[in-house]
Amino acid sequence: MDVAVIGATGAVGRQVCTQLIERRALPTTARLQLVGRRGGRSEAATHGYRADLIDAYDEVAPLFDVALDPEEVVADVVVVASGATIATRPGESVDRAALARTNHAMFAAYADALAEHGAGDEVVIVVTNPVELGVATMAARLGRHRVIGMGAWLDTLRFRREIAHSLGVRRQRIGGFVAGQHGDDAVPLWSSVRIRGLVEGERARTVGELRGGRDLAGLPGEIAAAQARLLAERDSGRAFAMVETWPPDLRTVTRPWLTHQSGARTAVGTANATVDLISALAEGREIVMAGQVDLAGEATLAGQRVHGVLGVPVVFGPEGWTDVLLGELPPDEDALLARAARRIAAVVEPFMRDGGRP
Numbered sequence: 001m002d003v004a005v006i007g008a009t010g011a012v013g014r015q016v017c018t019q020l021i022e023r024r025a026l027p028t029t030a031r032l033q034l035v036g037r038r039g040g041r042s043e044a045a046t047h048g049y050r051a052d053l054i055d056a057y058d059e060v061a062p063l064f065d066v067a068l069d070p071e072e073v074v075a076d077v078v079v080v081a082s083g084a085t086i087a088t089r090p091g092e093s094v095d096r097a098a099l100a101r102t103n104h105a106m107f108a109a110y111a112d113a114l115a116e117h118g119a120g121d122e123v124v125i126v127v128t129n130p131v132e133l134g135v136a137t138m139a140a141r142l143g144r145h146r147v148i149g150m151g152a153w154l155d156t157l158r159f160r161r162e163i164a165h166s167l168g169v170r171r172q173r174i175g176g177f178v179a180g181q182h183g184d185d186a187v188p189l190w191s192s193v194r195i196r197g198l199v200e201g202e203r204a205r206t207v208g209e210l211r212g213g214r215d216l217a218g219l220p221g222e223i224a225a226a227q228a229r230l231l232a233e234r235d236s237g238r239a240f241a242m243v244e245t246w247p248p249d250l251r252t253v254t255r256p257w258l259t260h261q262s263g264a265r266t267a268v269g270t271a272n273a274t275v276d277l278i279s280a281l282a283e284g285r286e287i288v289m290a291g292q293v294d295l296a297g298e299a300t301l302a303g304q305r306v307h308g309v310l311g312v313p314v315v316f317g318p319e320g321w322t323d324v325l326l327g328e329l330p331p332d333e334d335a336l337l338a339r340a341a342r343r344i345a346a347v348v349e350p351f352m353r354d355g356g357r358p
């Protein structure tokens with residue numbers, strides 16, 4: 001299985017490539033295509049990064065290839081990690097609308113090239129933000145089942161980790177999903193949480209304790225208030241310590257937000273979640289994950305079938321995503337997820353008019 005990483009020399013792209021090799025996710029006979037931008041700063045750096053990877057990993061590395069134009073992208077799995085990113089300077093808000101304008105043309109250019117020159121069955125994993133716009137733009141050109149955003153999977157791993165952290169266990173003992181929009185509009189599906197080793201009554205009691213009597217209706221307000229408090233705290237150590245005092249669903253959103261604001265960014269965790277998905281594809285496995293997908297009525301929220309991109313639990317495998325695994329939800333999850341769908345539509349729809357031309 002061949003993989004292309006668009007934006008290979010960026011913070012996330014580099015991590016995806018190194019983790020793919022370090023985790024032995026690809027056989028030495030596979031091809032890893034490093035995709036940069038001709039004429040951009042990444043042109044020379046992409047060649048240099050290829051040389052550095054060979055230098056480091058010659059014994060176990062796959063074959064490397066460099067591509068500098070969208071038309072040259074050739075792979076079974078295409079990771080989109082290129083383009084502009086969210087501001088990291090403290091005090092700047094996460095303006096996904098501005099990011100959307102910048103990255104939409106890039107999504108369209110690669111999707112057009114893949115539609116014209118590709119094999120017709122590439123699976124595309126969108127990392128670039130806004131993930132939902134990337135999925136909508138690329139799914140419209142390539143077919144919606146071949147395109148998935150990994151933001152909801154990253155949010156899911158974070159949610160599991162925060163629950164595990166509260167319980168003093170490792171993440172692998174925790175199941176459950178985060179749906180919605182990647183970022184502040186993530187929707188932790190508490191009803192999906194499972195804790196290995198606990199039977200139903202114990203599970204319900206433990207989840208109730210973790211939630212502390214709150215429901216999701218207040219979560220958007222809690223997130224906004226938490227971010228304001230973190231921005232007001234000038235000492236980073238104290239800011240991270242403040243996050244520790246909050247419940248797991250609030251930490252799921254605010255800890256990575258603070259990590260990004262800190263300047264460290266979140267490239268390692270993002271790449272880890274991406275490589276999980278590529279590993280499953282490389283092994284020909286289907287997995288149950290949460291991802292941003294372009295729905296055509298497969299989910300019902302607030303009594304309405306959802307049409308458009310939303311993060312939901314799905315079955316994902318070498319052919320792309322298939323079934324949506326979203327049953328009837330408790331009222332607070334249903335309402336917050338319906339809100340997330342509306343907020344995604346507000347970002348995505350202006351770009352999808354006139355056939356989504358940039």
Ligand SMILES: NC(=O)c1ccc[n+]([C@@H]2O[C@H](COP(=O)([O-])OP(=O)(O)OC[C@H]3O[C@@H](n4cnc5c(N)ncnc54)[C@H](O)[C@@H]3O)[C@@H](O)[C@H]2O)c1
Nearest residue numbers: 007009010011012036037042082083084085127128129270
């Ligand atoms: N989905 C997630 O969970 C998640 C998490 C972290 C970051 N991200 C997103 O991933 C994206 C990349 O983040 P980063 O921190 O690696 O940014 P970065 O600035 O370090 O890297 C971006 C790279 O893209 C390259 N690039 C730009 N336009 C290109 C084009 N048209 N073709 C090929 N390459 C191009 C740049 O040269 C650069 O190397 C951002 O949109 C960021 O918001 C997503």
